[in-house]
Amino acid sequence: MSFIDQLKNIETELNGTWLKVDDKYIQDDNCIRIESLVTNHLKKIATDESGWDTLFQDPNDNRFWVLTYPNSNWHGGGPPTLKTITLADAQTKFSISK
Numbered sequence: 001m002s003f004i005d006q007l008k009n010i011e012t013e014l015n016g017t018w019l020k021v022d023d024k025y026i027q028d029d030n031c032i033r034i035e036s037l038v039t040n041h042l043k044k045i046a047t048d049e050s051g052w053d054t055l056f057q058d059p060n061d062n063r064f065w066v067l068t069y070p071n072s073n074w075h076g077g078g079p080p081t082l083k084t085i086t087l088a089d090a091q092t093k094f095s096i097s098k
Contacts, residue, residue, distance in 0.1 A: 005036055005037065005040050005041045006037075006041060006060065007037065007041075007058055007060070007061075007063075007065075009061060012083060012084045013081065013082070013083040013084070014030050014033065014034055014037075014081065014082045014083070015030060015079070015081050016028060016030045016031030016034055016079035016080045016081065017030065017031065017079050018031070018078070018079050027079065028079075030079075031079050031080060034067070034080045034081075034082045035080075037056075037082065038054070038056060038067055038082070041058070041059070042056035042057065042058055042059075042065060043056060043057045043058075043059055044056055045057050045064070045090070045094065045096060046094040046095070046096050047094075048093055048094055052068065052069055052072070052077060053066055053067065053068050053093070053094075054066070054067045055067075055085075055090055055093070055094045055096070056082075063084050064084065064085050064086070064087060064089075064090045065082055065083065065084055065085070066082070066083060066084075066085050066090075066093070067080055067081070067082050068080070068081050068082075068083075069081070
C-alpha cells in the first residue's frame with residue numbers, strides 16, 4: 001500500500017479542489033487520494049438520510065471518517081472532503097450503534 005491509500009494519524013481532514021485547466025476542471029491530488037482511500041482502504045459503514053454523506057472507518061486505527069460534498073450547489077456536489085468525526089457524532093448523524 002502506498003501513502004495515497006493510508007491515512008497518517010496526524011491527519012484529520014482532506015479537502016479536494018477542482019483545478020481549471022484550459023476550458024475544463026480536473027481533480028487535484030487530494031480528490032484523487034480521497035477517491036483511492038474510500039475505494040481501497042476505508043471500510044464503508046453507513047450513508048446518511050440525504051444520501052450525500054457517507055461514514056467510513058479506518059481499519060488501521062478505527063477512527064471514523066465522513067465523506068461529504070460541501071459545495072452542494074456545484075455539479076455533482078463539487079470536490080469531496082474527508083474528515084474525522086467522533087463515535088458520538090457518527091452515532092447521531094448515521095444512526096449507528098457501536
